[in-house]
Amino acid sequence: MGGRMWYLARDAWRLSQARWLSVAIPGPCIVNKRGTDILHDPWFNKDTGFPLTERDRLGLRGLLPPRIISFEQQYERFMESYRSLEHNTQGESANVVSLAKWRLLNRLHDRNETLYYRVLIDNIEDFAPIIYTPTVGLVCQNYGGLFRRPRGMYFSAKDKGEMMSMIYNWPAQEVDMIVITDGSRILGLGDLGVQGIGIPIGKLDMYVAAAGINPRRVLPVMLDVGTNNKKLLDDSLYLGLRQPRLDGDAYLSIVDEFMKAAHARWPKAVVQFEDFQMKWAFETLDRYRKRYCMFNDDVQGTAGVALAGLFGAVRAQGLPLKEFVNQKIIVVGAGSAGLGVLKMAKQAVSKLLGGEENSSANNPFWVLDKDGLITKGRKNLDPNVAPFARSCDSGEIEGLTEGARLLEVVKKVKPHVLLGLSGVGGIFDEQILKAMQNSTSPRPAIFAMSNPTMNAECTASEAFKYAGENIIFASGSPFDNVDLGNGKIGHVNQANNMYLFPGIGLGSLLSGARFISDGMLQAASECLASYITDNEIQKGIVFPSISSIRKITAEVGAAVVLTAVEESIAEGHGNIGFKELSYMSKGETMAYVSRNMWYPIYLPLIQEK
Numbered sequence: 200m201g202g203r204m205w206y207l208a209r210d211a212w213r214l215s216q217a218r219w220l221s222v223a224i225p226g227p228c229i230v231n232k233r234g235t236d237i238l239h240d241p242w243f244n245k246d247t248g249f250p251l252t253e254r255d256r257l258g259l260r261g262l263l264p265p266r267i268i269s270f271e272q273q274y275e276r277f278m279e280s281y282r283s284l285e286h287n288t289q290g291e292s293a294n295v296v297s298l299a300k301w302r303l304l305n306r307l308h309d310r311n312e313t314l315y316y317r318v319l320i321d322n323i324e325d326f327a328p329i330i331y332t333p334t335v336g337l338v339c340q341n342y343g344g345l346f347r348r349p350r351g352m353y354f355s356a357k358d359k360g361e362m363m364s365m366i367y368n369w370p371a372q373e374v375d376m377i378v379i380t381d382g383s384r385i386l387g388l389g390d391l392g393v394q395g396i397g398i399p400i401g402k403l404d405m406y407v408a409a410a411g412i413n414p415r416r417v418l419p420v421m422l423d424v425g426t427n428n429k430k431l432l433d434d435s436l437y438l439g440l441r442q443p444r445l446d447g448d449a450y451l452s453i454v455d456e457f458m459k460a461a462h463a464r465w466p467k468a469v470v471q472f473e474d475f476q477m478k479w480a481f482e483t484l485d486r487y488r489k490r491y492c493m494f495n496d497d498v499q500g501t502a503g504v505a506l507a508g509l510f511g512a513v514r515a516q517g518l519p520l521k522e523f524v525n526q527k528i529i530v531v532g533a534g535s536a537g538l539g540v541l542k543m544a545k546q547a548v549s550k551l552l553g554g555e556e557n558s559s560a561n562n563p564f565w566v567l568d569k570d571g572l573i574t575k576g577r578k579n580l581d582p583n584v585a586p587f588a589r590s591c592d593s594g595e596i597e598g599l600t601e602g603a604r605l606l607e608v609v610k611k612v613k614p615h616v617l618l619g620l621s622g623v624g625g626i627f628d629e630q631i632l633k634a635m636q637n638s639t640s641p642r643p644a645i646f647a648m649s650n651p652t653m654n655a656e657c658t659a660s661e662a663f664k665y666a667g668e669n670i671i672f673a674s675g676s677p678f679d680n681v682d683l684g685n686g687k688i689g690h691v692n693q694a695n696n697m698y699l700f701p702g703i704g705l706g707s708l709l710s711g712a713r714f715i716s717d718g719m720l721q722a723a724s725e726c727l728a729s730y731i732t733d734n735e736i737q738k739g740i741v742f743p744s745i746s747s748i749r750k751i752t753a754e755v756g757a758a759v760v761l762t763a764v765e766e767s768i769a770e771g772h773g774n775i776g777f778k779e780l781s782y783m784s785k786g787e788t789m790a791y792v793s794r795n796m797w798y799p800i801y802l803p804l805i806q807e808k
């Protein structure tokens with residue numbers, strides 16, 4: 200078809216599709232259950248909100264008090280109980296209060312999902328720190344005591360050979376998003392074994408709240424291959440397998456079997472790997488990334504978020520983005536997250552240099568791990584780390600040698616950015632932060648990205664106090680803005696992969712991507728980076744407020760869909776095929792994504808006569 204003809208055909212097609220481009224209004228959600236089965240199903244349950252017709256037709260008459268309470272009243276009642284809890288726990292320790300709040304939200308989650316997700320969406324700034332980091336870390340640590348009813352699926356090493364049939368035990372016919380962990384590196388808290396299930400649950404809550412994934416179509420998964428946490432192994436009430444972690448082929452065969460089973464039942468589901476220790480994070484990513492639609496959030500989601508923040512730090516200096524290649528960046532922590540950031544940042548440098556591999560003259564990174572500065576002279580240098588090792592071990596690079604300590608490296612390099620993904624709380628101490636005052640940058644950036652709060656490399660107030668008021672500060676877990684006196688505020692950004700993973704998953708799902716490409720991940724990161732205005736950047740804001748996470752996620756999702764289509768990886772979703780996707784403009788793609796985001800309202804459970 201000639202170019203003009205093609206455009207005419209496309210326009211005619213667009214007109215014919217105009218109907219489905221308008222916002223869809225969800226129809227009734229017909230239920231096959233009756234009576235108490237409905238009240239005990241959090242998906243259908245409306246508590247006292249069932250209208251009379253539904254009470255009559257669904258066998259609910261007499262099972263509820265007679266008064267019908269509206270959704271708005273139920274919402275208000277919950278918020279009132281939340282506020283009372285806040286009031287009644289004044290003076291208690293922060294952990295006690297956080298866990299009490301988590302319990303209150305969890306009870307609602309167990310009972311009435313529609314109301315739960317609405318309060319979560321509307322109050323995401325207040326509730327994300329409870330259902331997500333930092334409180335989710337505390338929940339995982341105390342999982343045994345908090346456990347009341349299961350959520351998600353548990354596949355253990357003892358289930359070998361059984362997973363293909365077990366997967367059919369999950370009651371939902373359709374699953375769109377799976378978040379899986381083996382519990383081996385939960386936040387910065389280490390190996391928590393089966394207790395790590397809290398992380399997939401929290402991540403999927405964010406998927407529902409931010410990406411509008413239907414909560415009926417999410418599946419948190421715990422792969423229990425044992426634990427090397429002695430305290431848990433010795434605990435007679437520990438709920439997981441009391442055996443050391445599987446390793447080598449025995450380990451991989453379990454992950455392989457799960458992936459095969461999940462793919463057999465839900466071939467279009469997106470799988471997010473979360474909180475796997477480094478060696479398995481990289482190995483599984485390599486093994487599955489072209490075979491399944493999957494990604495590793497700690498490696499790839501974190502990288503995109505950090506890169507967006509690094510670009511923000513360049514802009515904050517009044518420099519064009521191409522100056523990124525001349526930044527000096529110290530990365531503390533060479534694990535799955537740190538290396539993920541380094542790999543993506545290196546790709547960005549190469550792209551900015553017009554595709555050339557960056558020579559050592561353009562190696563902006565100084566990387567440290569628990570043994571100090573990593574140079575090529577490091578014994579048993581990990582091949583994943585090797586590309587970032589400084590090339591000289593003889594002392595001529597800034598006078599730094601293998602294993603140099605962080606303070607010395609900061610003093611000599613005078614970096615533009617100090618980025619922590621070490622999992623070690625307080626490692627950016629007073630001396631190190633003070634040394635950042637001599638940074639080459641007029642707006643030095645300090646990213647203390649480790650989670651949860653107690654594992655952050657420094658607190659926000661320490662950073663502003665010791666490194667100066669003009670810094671750009673970001674942390675993985677939330678901190679309050681810092682009052683600098685004289686009416687000035689030190690802005691705190693949250694540099695957390697929550698800004699990207701929901702959009703990466705949503706875009707991959709709605710494009711029906713065969714796999715998740717580097718291009719899709721880059722598009723997600725660039726979309727996030729472009730979200731911030733110059734005015735905000737001047738105020739030290741490099742990440743948007745979490746209150747707009749749903750809007751950001753829709754945009755990130757659309758950017759991912761567009762790239763999947765451009766790269767011909769998209770196969771379509773539902774009745775929207777590749778052809779339909781490829782005809783969509785940017786605006787139409789955005790409308791398509793928004794229209795497919797679930798939003799919590801009580802739907803009629805019966806067909807009106």
Ligand SMILES: NC(=O)C1=CN([C@@H]2O[C@H](COP(=O)(O)OP(=O)(O)OC[C@H]3O[C@@H](n4cnc5c(N)ncnc54)[C@H](O)[C@@H]3O)[C@@H](O)[C@H]2O)C=CC1
Nearest residue numbers: 386387532533534535536568569621622649650675695696
């Ligand atoms: N903000 C965010 O979105 C994210 C934050 N994280 C956080 O990053 C942290 C690390 O995660 P992973 O890389 O997966 O862990 P990992 O265990 O794979 O890597 C930790 C790295 O830190 C290094 N390290 C340990 N002690 C050190 C010290 N004293 N000085 C310098 N380096 C030291 C280790 O040698 C290792 O290279 C965790 O706290 C995690 O919660 C991880 C993913 C996303």
Ligand SMILES: CC(=O)C(=O)O
Nearest residue numbers: 386474497650695696
């Ligand atoms: C945020 C996150 O994924 C982590 O700390 O592991």
Ligand SMILES: [Mg+2]
Nearest residue numbers: 386473474497
């Ligand atoms: Mg994680």
